Amino acid sequence: MKLYMKYFSIQFKSQMQYKATFILNIFGRIVMSFATVASVLFMMVRFNEIEGFTVSQTLLCTSIVTMAFSLSEVFARGFDIFPRLLGNGEFDRILVRPRRVIFQVLASHIEFIRLGIFIQAVAVLCYAIPGSGVVWTWDKILTLFLMISCGGAVFFSLYIIYASFAFFTTEGLEFMNILTYGGREFGRYPYSIYGKRILKLLTYVVPLALIQYYPLLYLLDRVKNPFYIFTPVISLLFLIPSYAFFRIGLRRYKSTGS
Amino acid sequence: MITLSNINKTFRVARRQAGFGRAVKALFSREYELVHALRDVSFTIKDGEMVGYIGPNGAGKSTTIKIMCGILTPDSGLCEIDGRIPWRERIAHVSKIGVVFGQRSQLWWDVPVIDSFELIRDIYKTDEKTYKYNLEELTELLDLGEILKTPARSLSLGQRMRCEIAASLLHSPKVLFLDEPTIGLDAVSKIAVRQFIKKLNSERGTTVILTTHDMQDIEALTERILFIGKGRILFDGSLAELKKHSSRRKTLTIEYTGAAPEITEGMTLKEKKNGHLIITLDPEVLPVSDAIAYLAGKTELIDVSVSGITAEEMVAELYKEYQL
Numbered sequence: 001m002k003l004y005m006k007y008f009s010i011q012f013k014s015q016m017q018y019k020a021t022f023i024l025n026i027f028g029r030i031v032m033s034f035a036t037v038a039s040v041l042f043m044m045v046r047f048n049e050i051e052g053f054t055v056s057q058t059l060l061c062t063s064i065v066t067m068a069f070s071l072s073e074v075f076a077r078g079f080d081i082f083p084r085l086l087g088n089g090e091f092d093r094i095l096v097r098p099r100r101v102i103f104q105v106l107a108s109h110i111e112f113i114r115l116g117i118f119i120q121a122v123a124v125l126c127y128a129i130p131g132s133g134v135v136w137t138w139d140k141i142l143t144l145f146l147m148i149s150c151g152g153a154v155f156f157s158l159y160i161i162y163a164s165f166a167f168f169t170t171e172g173l174e175f176m177n178i179l180t181y182g183g184r185e186f187g188r189y190p191y192s193i194y195g196k197r198i199l200k201l202l203t204y205v206v207p208l209a210l211i212q213y214y215p216l217l218y219l220l221d222r223v224k225n226p227f228y229i230f231t232p233v234i235s236l237l238f239l240i241p242s243y244a245f246f247r248i249g250l251r252r253y254k255s256t257g258s
Numbered sequence: 259m260i261t262l263s264n265i266n267k268t269f270r271v272a273r274r275q276a277g278f279g280r281a282v283k284a285l286f287s288r289e290y291e292l293v294h295a296l297r298d299v300s301f302t303i304k305d306g307e308m309v310g311y312i313g314p315n316g317a318g319k320s321t322t323i324k325i326m327c328g329i330l331t332p333d334s335g336l337c338e339i340d341g342r343i344p345w346r347e348r349i350a351h352v353s354k355i356g357v358v359f360g361q362r363s364q365l366w367w368d369v370p371v372i373d374s375f376e377l378i379r380d381i382y383k384t385d386e387k388t389y390k391y392n393l394e395e396l397t398e399l400l401d402l403g404e405i406l407k408t409p410a411r412s413l414s415l416g417q418r419m420r421c422e423i424a425a426s427l428l429h430s431p432k433v434l435f436l437d438e439p440t441i442g443l444d445a446v447s448k449i450a451v452r453q454f455i456k457k458l459n460s461e462r463g464t465t466v467i468l469t470t471h472d473m474q475d476i477e478a479l480t481e482r483i484l485f486i487g488k489g490r491i492l493f494d495g496s497l498a499e500l501k502k503h504s505s506r507r508k509t510l511t512i513e514y515t516g517a518a519p520e521i522t523e524g525m526t527l528k529e530k531k532n533g534h535l536i537i538t539l540d541p542e543v544l545p546v547s548d549a550i551a552y553l554a555g556k557t558e559l560i561d562v563s564v565s566g567i568t569a570e571e572m573v574a575e576l577y578k579e580y581q582l
Contacts, residue, residue, distance in 0.1 A: 006380050014368035017409070089362045095329045097381055098353035254331045254345060256269060 003099070007107035015112050022113060029116030037062065037124055040188050051193050053220075056131030058189055059124055061216055064144070065187030066121040068151025068211065069180075070114055076156045078109035082163035083173065086253075101250065102243075105163075134219055143215050143229045150232035151211035155180060157242040158206070164242070167249030183208050190216055207235035260303040260326065260433070260465070265335035267296040267321055267489075295321045296332070297489045305432070306463040308455075310480035312470065314577055318489045319469045323435055326467070327357055339433065353382060356426035360438035363418065364425055365410040371421050372406040375428060382429035389428060396424040399454055416447030423451065427458070433465045434458070440472050452478045473569035485573075487580050501572060508546060510537045511563045512553060519556035525549065533560075 015022055040062055044055040053061070073080065082105070085091045094104045134140060162176040183206070186194065191202050191213045202209035210231045218228035270290045296318045303309055313319050324330040325337055328344030328351050337344060344351045358364075365374040379389045397403060400420040410418060419439065426434065436455070440448045456479060459466050470476060476483060476497065483500055485493035493500060509528070512535050521527055521537060524544030529536040539549055546564055553559060567575075 003380050006377055010366055010369055010373055010377050013373065014366060017368045089359065092324070092327075092329050092359070093357075093362065093364055095348065096327050096352045096355070096357045098349045098383075099381055100349075254329065255333075 004103075004107050008110060011108075011110045012112060025113045026116035026119070029113065030120045033066070033117050033120045036066070036188065037120075050189060053190055054131070054133075056128045057133075057216075057220055059128035060132045060134075060219070061190055061212060062188040063121045063124040063128060064147050064216075065151065065184055065212055066124070067118055067148045069155050069184040069187075070117040070121060071148070071152035072155035072159060073114040074111055074118070075152070076106065076159045077111040077114070078105040078107075079156075079159035079163040081109065083166040086166055091253075102160075102246065132220070134221075139226065139229060140219055143219050146229065146232040147211050147215050147219075150235050151208075154207060154211055154235050154238055155183065157238045158183065160239075160242040160246050164245045164249035167253045179206055187212055207238050210235035259305055259338075259340060260467075261336070261338045262302075262322075262326075263300045263336045265296050265299040265322070265325060265332045265337060267294075267318075267325070267330070267332045269293045269295055294489050296325075299335070299486070299489070299491055301484060301491060301494055303465060303467065305465055306459070307482060308459045308466045308468070308480050310468050310470065310476040310483045311486065312473075312476060312483060312573065313486035317486045319486060320437065322486070323437055323467070323469060327355065327435060328352055353429065354432050356429070356431035356434045358422050358426050358434070358436045358439055360419070360422075360436070360441040363410065363422065365418070365421060367411045368409055370407050370409055371402075371413070374410065374421075375406070375425060378425055378428055384429045388430060392428050392430060393424075396427060399457065400424055401450070416443050416450075419443060419447065419451060420454075423454065427464075430462075431464065433467070436466065436468045436470075438470055439468065440470065440475055448472075448474075455479060473573060477569050485576065487577070492576070492580055497569065500576075501567065501569075506541055507567055508539045508541055509565045509567075510539050510546075510549060510553075511535070511561075511565075512537070512559055513561040514553075514557040514559050516558045517556075519553050522552060 037059065040058060041055070044050070044058055049055070050058065078085065082091075085094070085105070090108075091105075094101060094108070097104060129136075158176070158180050162173060162180065165173050165176060187208065191209045192199050199209055199213065202213075214228050214231040217223045218225075269292070271293050272290055299318070299322060311319055311322070321330065325332050326339060326344060328348045331345045339351065340354060342351045364378075365371060366377070375393065384392075397406065400423065402420060402424060405413060405417050405421065408417075410421065413421065423436075423439065439455070440451055443451065452475065455466060455468070458464050466479075468475065468479065481496055483493065483495065483497055484491060485500070510525075513533055514535070515533060518530070518535070522544070524540050526538045527535070528538055537549075539546065544552075550559075550562055553562075
């Protein structure tokens with residue numbers, strides 16, 4: 001962890017070298033991501049509510065998923081650009097350093113610029129809270145916290161899977177974006193609106209619903225069972241197969257070279 | 259101690275002919291071709307040795323280095339460095355080696371070099387005393403002083419290479435792998451780098467394995483040469499032995515006034531300019547002294563110089579001999 005902080009500070013210093021770029025970029029991303037919010041708003045103005053979720057409740061959902069996603073974008077950037085690391089030899093450098101591979105990939109690329117989206121999402125959350133009708137007791141706050149942090153972990157797992165594919169093929173990784181970016185885009189609305197099948201898929205295969213739909217129900221008092229608070233924790237199991245997949249890819253890399 | 263025995267490595271490379279139709283076909287069934295990157299590569303390097311690893315592009319140099327660094331696993335064969343198998347005990351192994359890839363940087367681009375050094379210290383868990391000692395010594399020997407405060411992106415290539423070498427020595431590795439350390443450097447930087455490597459090897463006893471295309475590096479640095487071609491070790495011995503092994507041709511350059519001398523048996527004309535001749539000589543047919551005497555009898559000599567084959571030519575000859 002101490003070493004992570006060192007990596008953190010060296011990259012912060014690096015990115016601060018270009019202050020104007022940094023600020024403009026963060027600003028640009030905030031503006032850009034408001035388009036997302038606007039699209040939700042326009043939809044909701046037309047329909048007033050979707051499956052019983054009001055405007056504010058949907059925005060609540062949007063902001064949580066966006067926060068989770070941007071966390072993974074900031075901290076798992078190394079996996080997002082992983083094909084590039086393989087291509088330019090940076091990954092070989094990682095292999096000749098005496099630290100764990102995943103740690104190094106994580107630590108060596110932290111993208112502060114992507115924090116812009118996080119900041120914007122916080123703003124949306126603040127905007128949505130008064131209208132959402134949620135009474136913020138401790139269990140609700142815990143739920144919110146788990147949704148964001150575990151959500152970040154699920155997106156992170158998806159990035160690991162994406163990166164692992166890069167060991168096998170250099171092209172055709174675009175389909176993974178359906179899960180990463182798609183997960184975020186679809187996650188603007190509660191996953192239940194896409195139908196039972198999709199919801200099942202997002203519960204048992206790619207556990208995005210565990211960090212969004214189910215705890216959201218608890219947050220909005222639609223269910224009372226406290227089990228729903230902890231569904232995001234279950235989603236952490238998804239880290240295991242993605243890690244295993246990465247190990248398989250790594251073994252293959254070591255035997256093929258590229 | 260580094261031991262490689264019967265290392266084999268093959269890669270599967272996808273092949274396809276040009277053209278759209280073929281490209282579509284390749285989507286469904288790919289044709290693969292097996293490339294033997296290394297065949298039965300065996301050698302031993304003792305502690306404190308300095309070895310030049312040479313061979314044409316694609317001969318298998320980088321593959322061997324990558325295996326020794328633990329980046330790649332071979333298909334078969336044994337590789338042991340200080341009793342460790344690199345790819346099995348990666349972390350323990352790599353904390354004892356240093357690697358410089360001449361074409362890739364290990365420094366963080368936008369921060370002063372010293373910041374990179376400190377992060378590297380933490381990555382390798384080097385204790386403060388060793389780090390300080392090494393940093394001071396490296397700063398002095400590689401003349402890093404002012405450079406350390408400069409961001410890596412604004413260094414010249416020569417300065418950067420000196421920093422790269424320093425960065426890979428901060429943790430006092432026992433073995434140093436240098437992959438084309440002098441590529442693209444100017445003459446002064448090249449000499450500085452060479453002198454430093456020599457000193458490192460003789461004073462600290464660091465084992466150095468160096469790949470290069472620059473034969474002057476080899477001549478200046480290494481006692482021992484490993485020559486690889488098409489994945490096989492073709493020669494393992496000293497530079498002098500390699501010279502013996504290859505042809506003993508001499509090159510004779512003369513300047514003269516008067517009529518151009520005719521050449522005789524054992525001589526081949528290489529270049530002829532006004533008052534200036536370059537002749538290659540086979541000393542077994544015509545000894546050097548006889549050749550000079552012969553030429554002196556034919557014309558008025560102003561200047562004569564005799565040179566043996568250069569390392570550069572020798573390697574070119576070897577490439578030709580083995581059809582690499």
